[in-house]
Amino acid sequence: DTGVSQDPRHKITKRGQNVTFRCDPISEHNRLYWYRQTLGQGPEFLTYFQNEAQLEKSRLLSDRFSAERPKGSFSTLEIQRTEQGDSAMYLCASSSSGQETQYFGPGTRLLVL
Amino acid sequence: DQQVKQNSPSLSVQEGRISILNCDYTNSMFDYFLWYKKYPAEGPTFLISISSIKDKNEDGRFTVFLNKSAKHLSLHIVPSQPGDSAVYFCAASKGEKLTFGTGTRLTIIP
Numbered sequence: 001d002t003g004v005s006q007d008p009r010h011k012i013t014k015r016g017q018n019v020t021f022r023c024d025p026i027s028e029h030n031r032l033y034w035y036r037q038t039l040g041q042g043p044e045f046l047t048y049f050q051n052e053a054q055l056e057k058s059r060l061l062s063d064r065f066s067a068e069r070p071k072g073s074f075s076t077l078e079i080q081r082t083e084q085g086d087s088a089m090y091l092c093a094s095s096s097s098g099q100e101t102q103y104f105g106p107g108t109r110l111l112v113l
Numbered sequence: 114d115q116q117v118k119q120n121s122p123s124l125s126v127q128e129g130r131i132s133i134l135n136c137d138y139t140n141s142m143f144d145y146f147l148w149y150k151k152y153p154a155e156g157p158t159f160l161i162s163i164s165s166i167k168d169k170n171e172d173g174r175f176t177v178f179l180n181k182s183a184k185h186l187s188l189h190i191v192p193s194q195p196g197d198s199a200v201y202f203c204a205a206s207k208g209e210k211l212t213f214g215t216g217t218r219l220t221i222i223p
Contacts, residue, residue, distance in 0.1 A: 004156070031209065042117075042202050042213025043157065056209060091156055100145045100164075102211060104156035 002026060004105035006092050012111045013082055020078045021108045025094030032075050033102055034067055035091040036060065043091050043104075049075060050097070082112045116140045117205050119214035127222050132190040134217050136203030139184065143205035143212075148177060148188045151200045151216070160201075161188070193221045 005024045013019050025032045030051050035043035046065070047057045051072040061067075064082075069075040079086055089109050093102040118137045126132045134148075144165045149157035163170040163177045163186070170177050176189045190197055198221045203214040 006156075033209070033211075035211075040215065042204070042215050043211070045210045045212070048209050058210075093156075100206060101147065101159050101162055103159060104149070106154075106156045109154070 004092055004094050004103055006090075006105040006108050008108060009106060010109050010111075012113065014113050015082060015084060017082055018078065018080045019082060019110065020076055021090055021092075021110075022074060022076050023092030023105060024074045025092070026103060029094035029096050029103075030072065031095045031097065031102075032069055033093040033095075034075070034077050035093065035104075037089040037091060037107070038087075046077075079110075082110075084112050086110060087112045115215075116143075117203055117212050117214040119201075119203055119217050121217050122215070123218040123220070125220045125222055126193050128195060129192045132188075132193045132197065132219055132221070134188040134190075134201050134203075134219065136186050136188075136214055137184060138186075138205050140205070140207065140212075141181075141184065142207045145206040146177070146179060146186050147204045147206070147211070148175075149202045149204060149213075150197075151202060157202055190219075193219075195221050195223055197221050 033048040034046040037043040049069040064080045089107045091107045093104045095102045147162040148160040151157045179186045200216045204211045
């Protein structure tokens with residue numbers, strides 16, 4: 001399977017704990033995006049990378065959130081001191097430069113108790 | 114500020130008939146529009162897209178129409194099949210960021 005993969009698919013954590021999610025993009029794609037989707041809403045943009053450079057961050061990405069893409073391949077999204085409001089589906093997508101279409105992974109569903 | 118709106122939360126269509134999903138946007142700077150389909154517990158799957166310089170794009174059973182003056186786009190699915198039952202999201206891009214609508218749940222009735 002050469003699509004976007006995300007790990008884990010589900011995560012349950014207690015409030016105040018740190019969590020980290022991983023995204024592996026389609027191998028030839030140099031752009032990688034993170035989105036968050038809550039119930040009844042469409043996905044909301046969080047941040048994007050071109051190669052290893054983080055080029056844009058949403059206001060939604062508070063200082064408890066950090067994303068990295070150290071070698072321009074896979075990316076991690078870390079949430080520190082989780083809050084119940086962080087419960088959502090976290091989606092990763094990838095694309096190539098000059099290509100408008102973003103291809104999404106299956107998502108990581110986070111539940112903060 | 115909801116820049117991309119899908120005003121119909123749900124739609125039911127008989128199998129074999131045409132499904133028409135609608136989307137409105139407010140930002141005239143959007144230059145590319147996409148439709149995604151989403152099943153429960155899965156990520157969105159790309160269906161079809163259209164550049165702002167075009168008014169129609171067709172791919173098999175799926176056709177997207179863009180009316181820039183009305184800031185409106187629609188997705189036509191014909192004929193509708195049971196496997197088309199899913200949530201459909203309209204998305205618009207300006208630069209790298211996609212802005213999504215809230216989705217329309219399409220149910221195809223056998």
